[in-house]
Amino acid sequence: MKPARRQESALDRFLRYARIDTQSAEDAPRVPSTRKQLDLARLLLAELKGLGVKRARLDAHGYVMATIPSNLPPGHPAFGKVARVGLIAHLDTSPSASGAGVKPRVFTYRGGDIRLSGNREVVIRARENPELKKQVGKRIVTSDGTTLLGADDKAGVAAIMTLAAQLAGLEAPLHGEVQLAFTPDEEVGRGTAHFDLARFAADVAYTFDGGTLGELNKETFSADGATITVHGRNIHPGEAKGVMVNALRALADVIVRLPRELSPERTEGHQGFIHPHAATGEEALASVKLLLRDFDVAGLKRQKRLLEGILREVRPLHPGARLVLEVKASYRNMRDRLAQVPEVTGALEEATRRAGVKPRWVPIRGGTDGSRLTAMGLPTPNVFAGGQNFHGPTEWLAVEGLEKAVLTGRHLVEVWVELGAKRKSGPFWL
Numbered sequence: 001m002k003p004a005r006r007q008e009s010a011l012d013r014f015l016r017y018a019r020i021d022t023q024s025a026e027d028a029p030r031v032p033s034t035r036k037q038l039d040l041a042r043l044l045l046a047e048l049k050g051l052g053v054k055r056a057r058l059d060a061h062g063y064v065m066a067t068i069p070s071n072l073p074p075g076h077p078a079f080g081k082v083a084r085v086g087l088i089a090h091l092d093t094s095p096s097a098s099g100a101g102v103k104p105r106v107f108t109y110r111g112g113d114i115r116l117s118g119n120r121e122v123v124i125r126a127r128e129n130p131e132l133k134k135q136v137g138k139r140i141v142t143s144d145g146t147t148l149l150g151a152d153d154k155a156g157v158a159a160i161m162t163l164a165a166q167l168a169g170l171e172a173p174l175h176g177e178v179q180l181a182f183t184p185d186e187e188v189g190r191g192t193a194h195f196d197l198a199r200f201a202a203d204v205a206y207t208f209d210g211g212t213l214g215e216l217n218k219e220t221f222s223a224d225g226a227t228i229t230v231h232g233r234n235i236h237p238g239e240a241k242g243v244m245v246n247a248l249r250a251l252a253d254v255i256v257r258l259p260r261e262l263s264p265e266r267t268e269g270h271q272g273f274i275h276p277h278a279a280t281g282e283e284a285l286a287s288v289k290l291l292l293r294d295f296d297v298a299g300l301k302r303q304k305r306l307l308e309g310i311l312r313e314v315r316p317l318h319p320g321a322r323l324v325l326e327v328k329a330s331y332r333n334m335r336d337r338l339a340q341v342p343e344v345t346g347a348l349e350e351a352t353r354r355a356g357v358k359p360r361w362v363p364i365r366g367g368t369d370g371s372r373l374t375a376m377g378l379p380t381p382n383v384f385a386g387g388q389n390f391h392g393p394t395e396w397l398a399v400e401g402l403e404k405a406v407l408t409g410r411h412l413v414e415v416w417v418e419l420g421a422k423r424k425s426g427p428f429w430l
């Protein structure tokens, strides 16, 4: 590896990674869901090796994992007592918008709306992006409007790779063992499906998969997936009188009863929602899939009862139809588990402050790989990486946010050394 790459800026790294198409795919049976994610995985593996990170590997499921050994000298007060810190970002971009041929544009924001050059219809509006105001006179990155940008999550990948180059370099700050992971298929909900926790030998971890500068996340939705299936009876419409039971009509009666005030369009902050997002059907069989979301499991139970109530109401309107509700757990809020290990979020908050950034804890109206990893036993809050408007062509990245993410990560490993020095003995708690 050329020395230049070791010192490559986080922005330059981001621009290189953003140009690589890594879109994942829903419902693809293969792992990872698309082979093109491996293009970035292989590149990162080669770059890590080039940085001198010897324990770096790409596994059969498309996960890149690497270990940067501790550089603490024996005799250091924290020697042997530092938690192993994991840093995680995802390789893939959302299936909701094209990630092919991304042309990132870097420029100094002068204020006002931003009309993108490749598609003049696509406008990043100042009114809809209050964070833009803070970027006047600073550099931001957009796509040309024909694709998403992929800051979700290549900003996280670039931040971690930049930090890895620092930690593996000669002028690294003192740090304990640091584990890195780059995961496929986060956007299709399978980012942790094949996550090898035994190999990823970390005591705590942080996903770099967040938004605006200073935004930290320790709360996510708790999520269930519901399916309502209507079994009807089909017959030639000419002879249907008194015989046909049209599943579509019954399903429509169900959907129309979903409370509007509980929709994603009308909720924010800590409010939950019920969101019908896909329906299929014909006379004999129709079904709708719904996302159930709340920050509390009790709220999810209330939502399930609400759906049961709707079915009770609709059944008598469609004699002969069979309506079935099925609810499956998807993921759970990581808040409760993280509250049991306050050092994990405390260290992150302190590191953010040391990076010169005011930390803000914001609830995520979605899940992260961290929510699943936390449930699997690895406490994993989430860190900003500077991006905004994920999953569409108006996505943009604040360069300052990206750079501060790197700095926050650097302070984070230092804070963990200090915490280790205060401990009486090692290893860590887990």
Ligand SMILES: [Zn+2]
Binding pocket: 090, 152, 153, 186, 209
């Ligand atoms: Zn993401």
